Amino acid sequence: MAMSAIELHSINRWETSFLREEVGGYFTHGVECTPGATVLDVGANIGVFSAAVYERLDGDVRIYAFEPVPPLHATLERNAREFFNGRLIALPYGLASRDDELDFSYVPAATIFSSSSRDQGNIEAERRRVTASIVEMIRRGGLGPALRRVPAPVLTLLVSRKLRVMRQLETHRVTVKPLSSVLDEQGIDHIDLLKVDVEGAELDVLRGIEERHWPLVRQTVVEVERWQQNRDAVRDLLLTRGFTVVTEQDPVQQAGDIGMVFAVRP
Structure with a gap:
């Protein structure tokens, strides 16, 4: 589609x-x-x-x-x-x-990760999980061939740093x-x-x-x-x-x- x-x-x-x-x-x-x-x-x-x-x-x-x-x-x-x-x-x-x-x-810099099941107690584990998924996507060419050539440990470090924004949480009662x-x-x-x-x-x-x-x-x-x-x-x-x-x-x-x-x- x-x-x-x-x-x-x-x-x-x-x-x-x-x-x-x-x-x-x-x-x-x-x-x-x-x-x-x-x-x-x-x-x-x-x-x-x-x-x-x-x-x-x-x-x-x-x-x-x-x-x-x-x-x-x-x-x-x-x-x-x-x-x-x-x-x-x-x-x-x-x-x-x-x-x-x-x-x-609520994660203002990455709203797609907002959830009732994420909080300060588990956000680091969630960040590692999301990092692993994004690294795998890059390794399969999901964001272009250039990044695909970057060694996996380096990619993991780069993506993990980018996802530090997940630590910046706002709490909304809904x-x-x-x-x-x-x-x-x-x-x-x-x-x-x-x-x-x-x-x-x-x-x-x-x-x-x-x-x-x-x-x-x-x-x-x-x-x-x-x-x-x-x-x-x-x-x-x-x-x-x-x-x-x-x-x-x-x-x-x-x-x-x-x-x-x-x-x-x-």
Whole structure:
């Protein structure tokens, strides 16, 4: 799939390019959208995935985008007003298994790493994990042939230093809700694609869907962090709801202990 051409307002331009590179990977293993679709973008950041779907369907789509971190939601809401012609609703809360308020760690210099599961206690371990993933991507030519020739130990040192920005955390108290209550509130009667990218809270999001609502979900794509720990639980939850499920992890994702789960109804 072509990268989104909409020039979204962003907080960090490099992140927009990074997120655009990821978007095509969601539309594999039978996952597709057709005009008139209803799409839920959970963990929307500034709306890069939403923009790609909007363009893919020539604007004939209804998108609900969830972003609880206030600075990110403000940018998402601005993008919704200026680029989506009323087709995107930017919701200022996250999803979880129950109504709650959580502390989210926000990384202004690298917003894609913002998460309720990162804090000062584990940020160094998270930085090492992300460093390993980026180094593997570079070694496979992901950022051009020149960097690929740099020895791996040197690359690791350089990337780790760049990612020191992850130490600069802001804490925001945010609201989270179960998806089932949102479906009732918004009057959503079907979901053609549920995209979940929530930096470690994937199972909590899925557990917020009551049994009465699972038949409304036609497809879901979930990026799973802590892959070895959580992959089977995510896969089995979706299998028991009647989906055909494919799991995938490339070498770059393996280095970062993340992977993708694709679930489509037969």
